[in-house]
Amino acid sequence: MSGGFTHFDDQGRAIMVDVGAKGDTARRAIATGLVRMNEATLEMIATGSAKKGDVLGVARVAAIQAAKRASDLIPLCHPLALTHLSVDFELDKDKSCVHCTVTAELTGKTGVEMEALTGVSVGLLTIYDMCKAVDRGMVIEGVRLLRKEGGKSGVWEAP
Numbered sequence: 001m002s003g004g005f006t007h008f009d010d011q012g013r014a015i016m017v018d019v020g021a022k023g024d025t026a027r028r029a030i031a032t033g034l035v036r037m038n039e040a041t042l043e044m045i046a047t048g049s050a051k052k053g054d055v056l057g058v059a060r061v062a063a064i065q066a067a068k069r070a071s072d073l074i075p076l077c078h079p080l081a082l083t084h085l086s087v088d089f090e091l092d093k094d095k096s097c098v099h100c101t102v103t104a105e106l107t108g109k110t111g112v113e114m115e116a117l118t119g120v121s122v123g124l125l126t127i128y129d130m131c132k133a134v135d136r137g138m139v140i141e142g143v144r145l146l147r148k149e150g151g152k153s154g155v156w157e158a159p
Helices: 039-047 055-068 113-131
Strands: 025-036 084-092 097-108 139-149
Touching: 025 113, 039 055, 039 084, 039 097, 039 113, 055 084, 055 097, 055 113, 084 113, 097 113, 113 139
Parallel strands: none
Antiparallel strands: 025 097, 025 139, 084 097
């Protein structure tokens, strides 16, 4: 298939990339995103007064679970045995948003970018779900890869 896409065979059919011959290397990916909201919603999260409870605690667990299950959600994604995963939230009162950053790590044959990105996405969706009763206008944006390390291509950083 032209264009350098690896998930297609010569006939253009979707395939799972064969990584069997690749060597194991330390791999790490960092992804981020944010959810914008009303100031009152952010204050509820900050003070822990949301009716559904600890919004960021639940979102952290959701992000971890999602990263571990990325291959169940993304059809051609390899199932990976993560060795480390961290989820960090930062409340930004000036911009009325919550930033989420997920770092995923393993030693293996393929990268962990999808796991980090899936973790961020589901973490932010969980915040939306827990707060939607008071703020349906929240906007999730900026979900992207910040950095990846390891493998044949080495280090890549977002500009």
